[in-house]
Amino acid sequence: MEFSTRIIHEDNIKDTSGAVMSPIILSTTFERGEDGISYPGGYFYSRYDNPNRHALESKLAKMENGAACVSFASGLAAATNVFQSLKSGDHIIIPDDTYFSIRSILDQMFGAFDISYTLVDMTDHAGVENAIQPNTVLIWMETPSNPSLKITDIEAIVSIAKKHNCFTVADNTWATPFYTKPTDLGVDITLHSTTKYLGGHSDILGGALIFKETNERYERIRAFQKLGGAVPSPYDCWLLCRSLATFVARMPIHSNNAMQLASYLEAHPKIERILYPGLPSHPQHSVAAKQMQHGYGGMLSILVKGDRAAALKLAGELKLFTHATSLGGVESLIEHRKSIEGDASPTADNLLRISVGIEDIKDLTEDFKQALAKL
Numbered sequence: 171m172e173f174s175t176r177i178i179h180e181d182n183i184k185d186t187s188g189a190v191m192s193p194i195i196l197s198t199t200f201e202r203g204e205d206g207i208s209y210p211g212g213y214f215y216s217r218y219d220n221p222n223r224h225a226l227e228s229k230l231a232k233m234e235n236g237a238a239c240v241s242f243a244s245g246l247a248a249a250t251n252v253f254q255s256l257k258s259g260d261h262i263i264i265p266d267d268t269y270f271s272i273r274s275i276l277d278q279m280f281g282a283f284d285i286s287y288t289l290v291d292m293t294d295h296a297g298v299e300n301a302i303q304p305n306t307v308l309i310w311m312e313t314p315s316n317p318s319l320k321i322t323d324i325e326a327i328v329s330i331a332k333k334h335n336c337f338t339v340a341d342n343t344w345a346t347p348f349y350t351k352p353t354d355l356g357v358d359i360t361l362h363s364t365t366k367y368l369g370g371h372s373d374i375l376g377g378a379l380i381f382k383e384t385n386e387r388y389e390r391i392r393a394f395q396k397l398g399g400a401v402p403s404p405y406d407c408w409l410l411c412r413s414l415a416t417f418v419a420r421m422p423i424h425s426n427n428a429m430q431l432a433s434y435l436e437a438h439p440k441i442e443r444i445l446y447p448g449l450p451s452h453p454q455h456s457v458a459a460k461q462m463q464h465g466y467g468g469m470l471s472i473l474v475k476g477d478r479a480a481a482l483k484l485a486g487e488l489k490l491f492t493h494a495t496s497l498g499g500v501e502s503l504i505e506h507r508k509s510i511e512g513d514a515s516p517t518a519d520n521l522l523r524i525s526v527g528i529e530d531i532k533d534l535t536e537d538f539k540q541a542l543a544k545l
């Protein structure tokens with residue numbers, strides 16, 4: 171069966187009422203059996219596991235073709251648990267344009283534990299290999315990257331990692347399993363901020379790690395999830411399962427809209443450059459065409475002709491694109507990334523990142539037309 175069918179029909183919770191849709195089980199504690207030892211329902215305390223979380227993790231593992239999923243209260247809680255599975259003295263390679271809070275976690279939380287990292291341009295394979303040290307254990311990928319939409323050739327990086335006995339993580343938040351399945355390309359752990367496309371409505375915070383194999387690192391991270399307790403609530407898990415049911419219906423609209431908007435803006439005289447992997451002008455378009463299926467996703471960045479003020483003016487003049495952070499919801503958002511990343515960030519002053527929603531593309535294009543006319 172195709173995964174869209176399985177997401178709707180499998181792993182749902184059946185109670186005695188005949189309810190067609192899964193109930194939300196809020197109970198934090200579960201009853202022991204008559205023997206006083208066993209737990210006939212399979213659950214004993216909600217931090218360890220609960221039915222809604224179990225359903226969510228089963229669905230997410232299937233979507234990414236993984237052996238298991240461990241879910242968290244946020245995408246960054248998921249990332250933190252990966253870093254907690256390392257040993258003091260370990261070294262990591264991360265993309266030079268990784269989601270900026272990944273660097274903040276490493277600097278502010280793990281620097282004191284002697285975990286070091288090197289920033290590398292993941293499109294430069296020789297550079298990645300040269301950055302490997304004797305204590306390098308992990309190569310981190312993020313494709314498309316944030317906010318420059320660079321495409322990493324996952325198979326190429328995985329083969330470098332294997333050669334040097336490193337494990338790999340791919341942050342698949344932007345591509346989603348609809349467009350890229352890192353597990354199939356050999357990645358050990360696929361990370362999601364489920365806050366984004368998987369949630370899809372900008373109203374749930376969550377994270378997940380999907381494992382290619384249930385190996386020793388999986389066991390460690392599963393134990394950390396239960397002990398550290400950065401877990402999603404039953405209600406969040408239920409909401410997310412509800413979002414997953416419409417995931418395959420939402421994604422093509424995001425992607426088709428993004429492709430059309432990117433083409434429109436690329437031809438516009440007030441736009442300096444478009445960063446969208448679906449455009450033939452994108453520097454890694456051929457890698458994207460090989461690695462991504464069905465399309466290129468709903469995210470793009472634009473460089474406005476002019477300076478920071480021109481970019482902020484454009485963001486302010488748009489009516490349907492809300493100037494706000496985050497991405498992946500049904501509503502279109504636009505954001506001046508430099509303002510949020512700070513002066514130390516390498517992001518260009520005239521860059522705007524766009525999360526293209528599922529509104530009608532005619533309205534989205536019209537909105538840009540009127541806003542660009544005011545520059």
Ligand SMILES: *Cc1c(COP(=O)(O)O)cnc(C)c1O
Binds near residue numbers: 312344363
């Ligand atoms: C949002 C995001 C994260 C962080 O996830 P949270 O759910 O906000 O903690 C990590 N990686 C990428 C690519 C993201 O877009």
